[in-house]
Amino acid sequence: MRAARTAYPLKWRIMDALEGVAAAIWPARFRRATPYLMLLPAVLLVGLLVLGLIQIADASLRTLDTTTFQFSDDYSIANFRRALTEPLFLVVAQRSLIAALIVTAVTLVFAFPYAYLMVRTRSPRLRKFLLIALFLPFFIGQVVRAYGWLIILGNQGMVNEALGVVGIAPMRLIYNYPAVLFGLVQYMLPFAVLMLAPALTAIPEELEAAAGSLGANWVRTFIHVVLPLARPGFIGAGVVVLTLSLTDFAVPAILGGGSQDFIANAIYDQFFRTSDQGLGATLALMLVALGSILVGLVFALFGAGTLAMGRSRA
Template sequence: MSRATILLMLPALLVLTLFGVVLASFASVSLMVLDPGSAVFHGPPTLANYTRLLGSEGAWRAVLTTLRLSAEITVLCVLFGYPLARVLARSHSRSLRRVILFCLVATFLSGGVTRAYAWLIILGNQGLINQGLRAVGLPRAALINNEFAVVVSVLNFVLPFFVLTLFGALRTIPEQLEHAARNLGASRLRSFVSVTLPLSLPGLAAATSLCFALSLGAFLFPQMLGGGRVHVLATAIYDRIQASYDIPSAAALAVLFFLLVLLMLAVVGGLRRLVAVRFAGEAA
């Protein structure tokens, strides 16, 4: 390995080392014991925090809620994001593409807190939607402090990542292949199912894995829009620190959360490889 290559890798290695140090500190704190009635923790190292968490119904409920909501958000990203990415990749109108790209990029220009408060204004009891419902004589709907608000807000956060990732994959698929399929008698739906969809599967797998990973780690939107009623792993860690000052238990839950994310990413990576192998075999 040349000296220039090492110098180029040095910044990334320093960042990874920093992440490793933080994770190691969390792991070491998770082996400590909290003194009752205080925020002081001490050794010797023990696995009591992990044993208590693995036997905790609340912790398992947070795990299942996190996985379920992340899966729902990922499915919604596919349903809403794939057509939008296809329009963005295949539209011959430059103005339409610019408008879509502007709307997607504009979401990155506003912070997460700003977007969370915007959804509070839209979905709140006195929000825009409920005011519209009352204007037409309909009863007020409970659109906030529940899983619906969390799914909508997190979907708004991750959908641009999904669309832009899939857009890059769809742009690499020659449009002439679809024209050739239609010239051979295939309908638009048949050409999409038989040509475009199989060729876009690797990009779709990458986009869904990114969407799922971002949904797993979402904290701000469940915290602000869940109203304390939607317990995911990120908010469970926060509650253990802010409410009970149980830092060792929070650290143990963070380590388990990290291992869960690694496991899910490994599963998604395996599925991506299977898709890539099958795609390569069909292409051959």
């Protein structure tokens, strides 16, 4: 009897029981629905965001009564009118959009050579070094990185102290627009490189050699061979950097010191300083729309690039 028991170990019995349960609640004839069942938890989880959007839309249609601090029961579009006409929000929106465009351009200029060198180098050591130098800040988070820049660039920061040693009067290096742009570029670099690298790996190195042997110098090879073939990477990186910098909160808040607010900061202020939830929700909804339009536009024009997550299509 004992021999039989060892011949059929406990693990198998458990698996048998589990298979039995699985077969009872999900019989084989449901098989075609299995992928949908597997997707269900993710769909439900992301559904929380959809619920959130509905709540935001609801709040955006209610106006704040400034005498009672109550929100109206009936809907009106007064908040949207205010959001579109108040000059402050226009300034903030303009500032964020221009910043997003500049940051995207600058980030891609620096991310491309980084990704290229990382993919093409023959030295595994250099590749690992570049990867670690990329992931270390990526994994540290925005607040700590912005804090690092405060130490370097602050009014009593290292740069100003160093300038003082050589007798130059301290300069105001933070709490201005360039400081925010600089902080954003630093924040976005890892994202951009990680989106570009797979696209560059997909380009066979022989193509570059072929272009070279046909007489193209490296600049022409880049312009006519590498850059066009890396397009999916540029789309992925561009979309990610554009939307993330357009909607960033921490960098403008910490390095802008309140004087360089972006849209996200204006939304936060409406919720937690002015306590006008309706107007804040309106701005949030408009930002979501702006972001979606930008992403949709890029995808419609160029496809999803390296952002696609489904099966690879030949």
